[in-house]
Amino acid sequence: MKGGRLFGGAGSVKARVEGIHLEELINQASLKGIKVWDIERQGSAVVFSTDYFGLKQLRKEKELVLEIIGERGLLVWLRRVWSRKFWLAGFFCFCFLLYYLSGFIWAIEVQGTEKIDREELLDYVGEFGLYRWGKVRSLELNEIEQNLYLKFPDIAWVAVERSGTKVVIRLVEKQLNPIQRGAVIDIVAAYDGIIFEMMVLKGIAQVKPGMTVAKGDVLIAGYRDGEQVVNAAGSVKGKVFIEAYGEAAVEETEQSYTGDQRQVDILELWGKKIPLSRRPKYQHYEVEESSTAIFRNLIVWRRQTFSEISLRTNRFSPKEAEELALYRALVAAHAQLDPDAVIINKEVECLSQRSPFIYRVFITAETDIGSEMVQFRGD
């Protein structure tokens, strides 16, 4: 409100008037609803500010001699601009040009293409008017999206968005599994062993009964016949040899987490570690550390997570420990075998007869050793 500058935003004049008392001017202004501000007495004259409406009203008073000292505000600026016709014409030309150019597509960005050819996609959307320097206002973005789904079946999701003069095509491609992609399937050996029986339904046999194979060897190979994919199919049975160990002591320490965790932050400045909190007083604990370099490796923020653990000692009699070692060895051996495997021989050997007891289990079994695997050769 000070100085009435708020009123002067649109346009105000500073005027000097002779032949009037200051009080008279104020009263007249007040009476006629004219806004007047910054009133001062300068000798016999009165200097004041008013808006254009007020000036017009005051000018109607014939006995007043008004002298304009200064002008300011939007109206004044507009009047000045109006007097500069070429500048004005240039300004309007600029605005028009800006508006005209904003009606075109300046850039097209495609995000998320991996398998889909970007150029092919751009050529296709060009048919719908989406091309560089095309008209932006005639674009039917939903229609383009729908047609993209139809044209490119590999698109899982697509969004065509316009941001000013830029159009962004964001898409996510379908993640097909290898079989859907037309990959060839081989049958490979899941174990080391000796083949004793083989039946090939599809594909090319790579081994014969009696052959020794290693884990990962191709037993039956799939192939491509032109556009046709022939996946390997069949059964390969082999004799496999499994070896496993088990160990147990009369006194074993078992550890478990108590669930209590504390974090300690450490600031490392030029190699010097400054702990920002105290370490927990755990008797037994595990520590995990993560670090964030703040400034190269000179200032590093480290966070240590202490997890309290409790230790429990299990005591067994020598007989119990021996049984436990054997049990562990058997469990480890069977875990390596297929549940349908036929065990033809099992050998148990005690490697240590005093604590810690160690057992070795050696199993000979007949099992289907073939497993399907996607062929990456030449894919």
Place this chain on the structure above:
Amino acid sequence: MGKEAVAKKIADIFDLPRDLMANTFRLTLVGRGQLFIENHKGIILYDPELIRLNVKGGEIKIAGSQLQVRTVYTQEIYIEGEIENISLEVRP
């Protein structure tokens, strides 16, 4: 009962500000430096030490130093300066 008395009565009944109903003057003093006067009836004297304003039923005298009428609106005036004394002289 005159028009003004009726307005006063209504203002009292409905608990309304009297300046709204009776069109009487209203002064708002902000510290010592700013004074807003609404519903004045014209300025009698404007001097840096004394400003006299005509109001309904009397005259308001504002005494001080460096007094200045900053803005004049319709029936509203805003005075700035070091205000020392404000007095109301009731006219019979």
